[in-house]
Each structure stands twice: as structure tokens, then as C-alpha cells.
Amino acid sequence: MPEFPYSRLRRWPDVEADNLQAYDATDLLLVERALSLDIPGSDTVVIGDEYGAITLALVEAGRHGIRVHQDLATGRRALMRNAEELGLAVADGRNGDQGTPVRRVTPQHAAGESDGLGFGGSFRPGELDAELLTGAKLVLLQLPKSLAELEEIADAVARWAAPDVVLVAGGRVKHMTLSQNEVLGRSFAQVQAQRAERKSRLIVASDALPVSAEPPFPVTAQHDGLTLVAHGGAFAGARLDIGTRVLLDALALQPVQHEGGAVADGAAAPHVLDLGCGTGALAVSYALAHPDARVTATDRSAAAVASARATVAANGVADRVTVTHDDAASALPDASVDVVLLNPPFHLGASIHTGAATRLFEAAARVLRPGGVLFTVYNSSLAYRPELTRLIGATAQVERTPKFTVTRSIRRAETAES
Missing domain, CATH: 3.40.50.150 (Vaccinia Virus protein VP39)
Incomplete structure (x- = not known):
């Protein structure tokens, strides 16, 4: 053979x-x-x-x-x-x-x-x-x-x-x-x-061995009015990871609507994307805080998607949040989103590699409308701001803690240069 x-x-x-x-x-x-x-x-x-x-x-x-x-x-x-x-x-x-x-x-x-x-x-x-x-x-x-x-x-x-x-x-x-x-x-x-x-x-x-009547997963936890549901393969489990918490705190202090206060022509509500949604904490928190928003949550992990769907159901926002299993939002049309929320990974398998984050930055650049906004949280040592400026547009620091940085990037009208 x-x-x-x-x-x-x-x-x-x-x-x-x-x-x-x-x-x-x-x-x-x-x-x-x-x-x-x-x-x-x-x-x-x-x-x-x-x-x-x-x-x-x-x-x-x-x-x-x-x-x-x-x-x-x-x-x-x-x-x-x-x-x-x-x-x-x-x-x-x-x-x-x-x-x-x-x-x-x-x-x-x-x-x-x-x-x-x-x-x-x-x-x-x-x-x-x-x-x-x-x-x-x-x-x-x-x-x-x-x-x-x-x-x-x-x-x-x-x-x-x-x-x-x-x-x-x-x-x-x-x-x-x-x-x-x-x-x-x-x-x-x-x-x-x-x-x-x-x-x-x-x-x-x-x-x-004999199994219990109910499987051990998913598990559920409460976080200040937010219910998180997690399968075993979901990042951070039912915990609210530190980076997500920092981004949520920053969003509470920031205007997150489409630049200029407008959304796409004919749209009844801003379209918000939680890119790499994990258990859905960002998507659901945004939907709870902004009842007028249409939220899409997407992740390449099937365990994350199952978790996010359960989180959406547990928080009663299934009518406003759609969860999809997809790679880098590939199913969304170009220039179809007003706001992107992103807590990117910095691991590929067991290796530290920034390529995964770069792919998500590129995806955000593609799906954001001109003037649309990307909010990103990342480990401060990774210094993503120049790359965000190159791929998305003007990028400013919104929040910085001893470990994490939150930035706000505005999608430029012209196509970003490679």
C-alpha cells in the first residue's frame, strides 16, 4: 500500500x-x-x-x-x-x-x-x-x-x-x-x-462506565443580569473572560452607532456583528442594552455556536440575535454591517500566532460599511493599533488597563491597501 x-x-x-x-x-x-x-x-x-x-x-x-x-x-x-x-x-x-x-x-x-x-x-x-x-x-x-x-x-x-x-x-x-x-x-x-x-x-x-441521567454540559452561570451558557469546547466556559468584560465596560461609555448617526438606507435598525462570538456574551449584552439593534453573532467553533445559541435563548433575545457557524463572517455580504465587536484570539491551536486576529480584522474591513465602527479588545503587548489603522481606518484608543487595550476604528471609504 x-x-x-x-x-x-x-x-x-x-x-x-x-x-x-x-x-x-x-x-x-x-x-x-x-x-x-x-x-x-x-x-x-x-x-x-x-x-x-x-x-x-x-x-x-x-x-x-x-x-x-x-x-x-x-x-x-x-x-x-x-x-x-x-x-x-x-x-x-x-x-x-x-x-x-x-x-x-x-x-x-x-x-x-x-x-x-x-x-x-x-x-x-x-x-x-x-x-x-x-x-x-x-x-x-x-x-x-x-x-x-x-x-x-x-x-x-x-x-x-x-x-x-x-x-x-x-x-x-x-x-x-x-x-x-x-x-x-x-x-x-x-x-x-x-x-x-x-x-x-x-x-x-x-x-x-455508566453515565449520569443528564450530560455534564452545557453549564450555566449568572453575571450581573446576563446568563451565559457554555459547552465544554467554548472559550472561557460560562465565565465572563477579562477581555470581554473590559470591552463591555468600554462600550457602556461609548457611542457605538454608525458614524454620523445613520445606518444603511432602508434599514430599520443598526446591524451589529459579534465576530468570533464565543458564548455570545458581547452579542447578548449589546442586544439587551440596545433593543433596536439587529445582532449577528458568528464563530468558527461549533461548540461556541451551540453555546451562544443557548445563551441567546436563556436571555430572551432570540428575536433580535442570529447565531451562525461560519469562518470569518464569510456568509455576510460586503459592506453590510454598521458595528463590529471583536475580541480576537491570539492562539492557533497550541501556538501563539497573530494570523487568526489578522484574518478577523480583514473580515471586519470587508463587512463594515464606510463609516462603520469596529471595537476591538486585545492584549496590550500585541500592539494591533497600526494594523487596525492600515486595514480598517483611523483607530483610537478607548480604554487601557494593565493588560488590555480597547480601540475604536472607523472604516474608511476607500478600500484599504494591502
């Missing part, structure tokens, strides 16, 4: 750089372990496959009908693009908020085959739920950064997969902790760490 062409995989539409690649040694170890087991693709679930390295390598090796869950919209699109590039078949399935079957790519390896569950083709995207996991005998997992996310995943596997399911989780040794073993031990009687290889390590969990 020829070696899988990992080097042909791309991260697109995620940030691409010389020091960022679309696979790592953990992906290879998970693929090798899966191929060593006599478990068909139809009984296999892959969770956390960032760009498709695990799923597509297994498909290439003849494992078809695999079910896949990726949290990030960028990862889902990268998987589809890499599948198309390599000529691997894609099964119909749920993929984010589209509500339509995933586009089928011409198969080269699985023509006419069926996985026995009616899925057909090579792999099928899905959400973290019973439909994804029912009947699964092997679950391959790239360990998430968050212990809360790991707890939610482990509980889901124990709750919905086959009684004899084996969960094989892997990660880079430098990012692994004994706490991960302890979390897995809450859902599985047997948790065994394997010998490290190529600076990665696998953990094998088996003998699923």
Missing part, C-alpha cells in the same frame, strides 16, 4: 505559514493504531481531525463510511478541500448550519460501496451527538486543549457509542497532562497511556 501523501494536505482556509502544517505525528500514530485494529470504517468515529489527516489517510487505506466531527468551520472546509484534491469520496452528511447535503466529490476508492449504515461513500461529517456516535466501536481523538471539552467528548462517547467502544486519544507530549487521564477516567474504567513516539503519545480508554 503506498504511503499516504500527508505533505499534500493544506490548512486552507485556516492561516497558512511556513511554521504551520496540516498534520503532525499524533495524526500518524492515530492512523497507525486504527489500521492495526480490525474495526471497519462504518464503526469508526474521528473527532478533532483538524484538516483531515486522520480521516483521509484511513479512507485511502480502504476504511470507508467513517463518521467525523470537527469543531472548527475552517477544519471542515479544509477536510472537504483536501478530499477533493486527493480525489476521495465524500458521503452526504450534516456539516454546520448549511442544512443541505455535503457536496459529493467524485470517488476513486469507494465507488459503489456502502458502509452498511446507509451513509455510502468515504466519510460523513456530523455534530457531537448520538447520531455521530451510535454503534461506534472505535473513536479516534486528537486531544483538545480544554479539559472541559475532553470531559464533554468522553461523556458523549460513553453515553452513545457501543458498550465495547475503544477510545484512542492522542496528543503532543509537551501539551499532555495527567489531568487528561483523570478526566477520561470519569467515563472509562480502563485508561492506559502508551509509550511516547515521535514526541506524541496515545491514551487508550475502554470499559465505558
Whole structure:
């Protein structure tokens, strides 16, 4: 069997750089372990496959009908693009908020085959739920950064997969902790760490334990009249993170309407975008403070979107706040937004990288109308103000604490120069 062409995989539409690649040694170890087991693709679930390295390598090796869950919209699109590039078949399935079957790519390896569950083709995207996991005998997992996310995943596997399911989780040794073993031990009687290889390590969990009547997530917390709901994979959980709190405090003191006090011609209310919404704290807080506003909240994380939708419902603003699973607001038209609220990430996976913030600044520049306003909060050491001025327009400091800076950028009329 020829070696899988990992080097042909791309991260697109995620940030691409010389020091960022679309696979790592953990992906290879998970693929090798899966191929060593006599478990068909139809009984296999892959969770956390960032760009498709695990799923597509297994498909290439003849494992078809695999079910896949990726949290990030960028990862889902990268998987589809890499599948198309390599000529691997894609099964119909749920993929984010589209509500339509995933586009089928011409198969080269699985023509006419069926996985026995009616899925057909090579792999099928899905959400973290019973439909994804029912009947699964092997679950391959790239360990998430968050212990809360790991707890939610482990509980889901124990709750919905086959009684004899084996969960094989892997990660880079430098990012692994004994706490991960302890979390897995809450859902599985047997948790065994394997010998490290190529600076990665696998953990094998088996003998699923009985689950509680209700899943451990989502969780809920109250914050001065704001109810936050969070799934395990949502940044900061049900807490109100410091950066968001600083931005909310600054917004309370600032006029945030479209520059000049006007909104788009014919619009009944200003259109406000919470870009990278997380649990929806900014979007819901804005909607509660400005009943006339139309708010869109968007995030590339499926866990964040599920959390934000629950937060919107819990605060009674579902008639004014729409939450979408999207990458950098790609579904919004150009020049369609009056105000953007942004608390950008400064990590890509386990690496500190400002590329993620730059993509969101560029997205804000695209969706803002001329004269529209971007409010951004960021770690002061990152000094984003020159970049915001270049990409958006005139940028002024609104607030500064010992750790965070809040800026107000006004979208210039002409297109920003690259």
C-alpha cells in the first residue's frame, strides 16, 4: 500500500505559514493504531481531525463510511478541500448550519460501496451527538486543549457509542497532562497511556462506565443580569473572560452607532456583528442594552455556536440575535454591517500566532460599511493599533488597563491597501 501523501494536505482556509502544517505525528500514530485494529470504517468515529489527516489517510487505506466531527468551520472546509484534491469520496452528511447535503466529490476508492449504515461513500461529517456516535466501536481523538471539552467528548462517547467502544486519544507530549487521564477516567474504567513516539503519545480508554441521567454540559452561570451558557469546547466556559468584560465596560461609555448617526438606507435598525462570538456574551449584552439593534453573532467553533445559541435563548433575545457557524463572517455580504465587536484570539491551536486576529480584522474591513465602527479588545503587548489603522481606518484608543487595550476604528471609504 503506498504511503499516504500527508505533505499534500493544506490548512486552507485556516492561516497558512511556513511554521504551520496540516498534520503532525499524533495524526500518524492515530492512523497507525486504527489500521492495526480490525474495526471497519462504518464503526469508526474521528473527532478533532483538524484538516483531515486522520480521516483521509484511513479512507485511502480502504476504511470507508467513517463518521467525523470537527469543531472548527475552517477544519471542515479544509477536510472537504483536501478530499477533493486527493480525489476521495465524500458521503452526504450534516456539516454546520448549511442544512443541505455535503457536496459529493467524485470517488476513486469507494465507488459503489456502502458502509452498511446507509451513509455510502468515504466519510460523513456530523455534530457531537448520538447520531455521530451510535454503534461506534472505535473513536479516534486528537486531544483538545480544554479539559472541559475532553470531559464533554468522553461523556458523549460513553453515553452513545457501543458498550465495547475503544477510545484512542492522542496528543503532543509537551501539551499532555495527567489531568487528561483523570478526566477520561470519569467515563472509562480502563485508561492506559502508551509509550511516547515521535514526541506524541496515545491514551487508550475502554470499559465505558455508566453515565449520569443528564450530560455534564452545557453549564450555566449568572453575571450581573446576563446568563451565559457554555459547552465544554467554548472559550472561557460560562465565565465572563477579562477581555470581554473590559470591552463591555468600554462600550457602556461609548457611542457605538454608525458614524454620523445613520445606518444603511432602508434599514430599520443598526446591524451589529459579534465576530468570533464565543458564548455570545458581547452579542447578548449589546442586544439587551440596545433593543433596536439587529445582532449577528458568528464563530468558527461549533461548540461556541451551540453555546451562544443557548445563551441567546436563556436571555430572551432570540428575536433580535442570529447565531451562525461560519469562518470569518464569510456568509455576510460586503459592506453590510454598521458595528463590529471583536475580541480576537491570539492562539492557533497550541501556538501563539497573530494570523487568526489578522484574518478577523480583514473580515471586519470587508463587512463594515464606510463609516462603520469596529471595537476591538486585545492584549496590550500585541500592539494591533497600526494594523487596525492600515486595514480598517483611523483607530483610537478607548480604554487601557494593565493588560488590555480597547480601540475604536472607523472604516474608511476607500478600500484599504494591502
